[in-house]
Amino acid sequence: MSEEPRPYTLVAELTYRCPLRCPYCSNPTDYPRHADALTTEDWLRVFGEAEALGVVQLNLTGGEPLLRDDLESLVEGARRLDLYTNLITSGIPLARERLARLKTLGLDNVQVSIQDVTRAASDHIAGVRAFDRKLEVARWVKELGFPLTLNVVLHRQNLDHVADVIALAESLEADRLELANTQYLGWALVNRRMLLPTKAQLDGAREVARAARKRLQGRMEVLFVTPDYYAEFPKACMDGWGRRFLLVAPDGLVLPCHVAHTLPGLTFDNVRTRSLGDIWRHSEAFGAFRGEAWMPEPCRSCDRRTIDFGGCRCQAYHLTGDATATDPACSLAPAHGLIEAARAEALEPTDAVTYRTARPVERV
Amino acid sequence: MSPITAESRPTLAAKARLRWDRQASRYMLLYPERGLVLNPTAADVVQLCTGEHTVGAIVDRLADKYAPQPRESVEREILAFLAQMAERGLIRSGDE
Numbered sequence A: 001m002s003e004e005p006r007p008y009t010l011v012a013e014l015t016y017r018c019p020l021r022c023p024y025c026s027n028p029t030d031y032p033r034h035a036d037a038l039t040t041e042d043w044l045r046v047f048g049e050a051e052a053l054g055v056v057q058l059n060l061t062g063g064e065p066l067l068r069d070d071l072e073s074l075v076e077g078a079r080r081l082d083l084y085t086n087l088i089t090s091g092i093p094l095a096r097e098r099l100a101r102l103k104t105l106g107l108d109n110v111q112v113s114i115q116d117v118t119r120a121a122s123d124h125i126a127g128v129r130a131f132d133r134k135l136e137v138a139r140w141v142k143e144l145g146f147p148l149t150l151n152v153v154l155h156r157q158n159l160d161h162v163a164d165v166i167a168l169a170e171s172l173e174a175d176r177l178e179l180a181n182t183q184y185l186g187w188a189l190v191n192r193r194m195l196l197p198t199k200a201q202l203d204g205a206r207e208v209a210r211a212a213r214k215r216l217q218g219r220m221e222v223l224f225v226t227p228d229y230y231a232e233f234p235k236a237c238m239d240g241w242g243r244r245f246l247l248v249a250p251d252g253l254v255l256p257c258h259v260a261h262t263l264p265g266l267t268f269d270n271v272r273t274r275s276l277g278d279i280w281r282h283s284e285a286f287g288a289f290r291g292e293a294w295m296p297e298p299c300r301s302c303d304r305r306t307i308d309f310g311g312c313r314c315q316a317y318h319l320t321g322d323a324t325a326t327d328p329a330c331s332l333a334p335a336h337g338l339i340e341a342a343r344a345e346a347l348e349p350t351d352a353v354t355y356r357t358a359r360p361v362e363r364v
Numbered sequence B: 001m002s003p004i005t006a007e008s009r010p011t012l013a014a015k016a017r018l019r020w021d022r023q024a025s026r027y028m029l030l031y032p033e034r035g036l037v038l039n040p041t042a043a044d045v046v047q048l049c050t051g052e053h054t055v056g057a058i059v060d061r062l063a064d065k066y067a068p069q070p071r072e073s074v075e076r077e078i079l080a081f082l083a084q085m086a087e088r089g090l091i092r093s094g095d096e
Helices: A040-053 A071-080 A096-104 A119-126 A131-143 A159-171 A199-215 A276-282 A284-288 A313-320 A337-345 B040-047 B055-065 B071-087
Strands: A009-013 A057-061 A084-089 A109-113 A148-154 A176-181 A221-225 A245-248 B017-021 B026-031 B034-038
Touching: A009 A040, A040 A071, A040 A245, A040 A276, A057 A071, A071 A084, A071 A096, A096 A131, A109 A131, A119 A131, A131 A148, A148 A159, A159 A176, A159 A199, A176 A199, A199 A221, A245 A276, A276 A284, A313 A337, B017 B040, B026 B040, B034 B040, B040 B055, B040 B071, B055 B071
Parallel strands: A009 A057, A009 A245, A057 A084, A084 A109, A109 A148, A148 A176, A176 A221
Antiparallel strands: B017 B026, B026 B034
16 A cells, blocks of 8 residues: 555544444444443543544544533533534433533534434334434534434335435435445444335335435535445445554454455454554554455456445455455355355345344344 | 624534645645535635634735735635635634
8 A cells, every 4th residue: 555544534433332223233233342441531432542543533423422421521621622522422321401501512523323214113113212312412412503414214115205204314404424334344244135215115215216316415414324235336434444444342353344354364452452543653563455365366456446435344254254364245256256245135024123132143 | 604704703514624735736625535626716715714803804805915806706616615614614604
């Protein structure tokens, strides 16, 4: 690589605890093994080390970051470092006074998730009654003068509601709407048969989003993240392994992405025992899939290797058992048949939900 | 969304924040999940988008700084830049 990798974004997963039980949660299925282990001082040191490495964006997420009662101190510390700080939240549990306090302390943006556009459908996916409260929180966000991002994870059960989602986002005066198709890892892989849409559903929703993006240009940013199960080529997962993103898990593990610690054979370092800069620059795990040396064919000689960086290592491992395989989402991948089989399964879906739970679950 | 003209008094959108990137010695405009690297001219313009100055006044000030570049060409560049930024929702015309 000609250019020295520089992290621009730190994803701080403050805790894996969450009052919601969404069946596509991006936390690992064995999340209780990674209990909160970092103190306020640890996190503030991590933010400082991240900023020194070049990070300018900080995502405070989880789990539910509101469950950390030191969130105020963390926001204040982040602002001192001039980081653009984004709170990524379910909105539960939050009081208006706390949100106002976070504004005073320098929080830049609030991202609130909803699971669907009706109370019944949204609460069904969240696994708890939360919808009304979420809308209330979204309104507070705007009233207090924050920019609002509304986030909806898309799947078979809500893709046909995208027009209504956009209308709701407009009525809330959202500044940004993230229509993010489910990534089929972790909990979402367990629930793939319930979540994976058909191509027709996806094409319909994409068209609605495209029209809205044009209509709302300059007022609301409309982002539509396509699922790689229906793409010809894989996505540039995290913009490439260890290129732009740093993630710190609740137990202090430093990761290139949300679920990298589910990959076998890699040892991830902890911020409690090694500095972030040393981990970013010199750790074995961050070096493992940087650059092109690790790539198999057909990636190694592919023109797209500098565009998608070989796709998602976690998807490769969780579908083929080999983290160095070409991402099966790629139409050129030897294991692409696994994706085609999943698409065929989407024609015979199930409504059975496996909610996120602390108990071990059987993998599909 | 009203277009930005010489009479507009543009302001930075609430979601956007200007930051000096000391690693690369340049300004970045940060907004949710994104960052835009600004060249020195763009950074000069953004710093004047406070709602206080008209585009005309911004052009006057920067035409002085960029002399001998003709004022018309400075104005053309600035209006094009502001239109682009408005399209991204990062700058408001101030006319609403």
